[in-house]
Amino acid sequence: MQRGPTAGSMVSNHSRGEPLSTLAAEYQSGSPILLEKIKVLGDKYAAIRRTRGDGNCFFRSFMFSYLEHILETQDREEVDRIKIKVEECRKTLQSLGYVDFTFEDFFALFLEQLDDVLQGNENSISHEELLNRSRDQSVSDYVVMFFRFVTTGEIRKRSPFFEPFISGLTNTTVEQFCKSSVEPMGEESDHMHITALSDALGVPIRVVYLDRSSCEAGGVSVNHHNFVPAPGNLPSATSVSSESINPFITMLYRPGHYDILYPK
Secondary structure, three states, rough: OOOOOOOOOEOOOOEEEEEEEHHHHHOOOOOOOHHHHHHHHHHHHEEEEEEOOOHHHHHHHHEEEHHHHHHHOOHHHHHOOOOOHHHHHHHHHHOOOOOOOHHHHHHHHHHHHHHHHOOOOOOOOOOOHHHHHHHHHHHHHHEEEEEEEHHHHHHHOOOHHHHHHHHHHHOHHHHHHHHHHHHOOOOOOHHHHHHHHHHOOOOEEEEOOOOOOOOOOOOOOOOEEEOOHHHHOOOOOOOOOOOOOOOOOEEEOOEEEEEEEEEE
């Protein structure tokens, strides 16, 4: 697990993260291919925001990135859309036999954060306050649990779709996988968690991979994957072609860890 200089905090303390040069500094004595890739990243991305490396880094990165996007755009249409999705997720959990009190507080706290990043309300918050809340474990952990419940609901609802991946990876049932690898705090996220969360909330996510994989002839390149929900689930402003899609949430993945990337 990569633990950068901000391992003690949930997210790092800059209005737009830290310059990518801080990432290069970490690898100065390491792999030349990674330094080359960081240079390539610098063509498209301006900054990185580090997230605590505690197994919840994907969900924390998503939480901050999504709420920061709403705070900056004040996109009320997107807030209305996501609230409908959250209600669908609640009904999914109920239909799967989850009792309301096991997840209700987590849902309520996420919706509260969503309302508070919209300006003009009595409880509206600034970017600085969003950072503070993201570092406050009592808020941050509850929102992470909200996302974990949303993810588990989506995986179990679409059991036939996820089952081949799960049995191939873990040799457990879908239900066992959710109980052991999705719902508990501190369990790391992989391709399946990201697919399920993106689909459930209808939010496209780009993951950029910084690893030692060698590149094809013709120079160093950095791979990324866009997790794109079905067209009917997408935010209204998003183009439906997955090739042309430009997710507003971008994460940098290094083996075992996710941070937030900011495009130029």
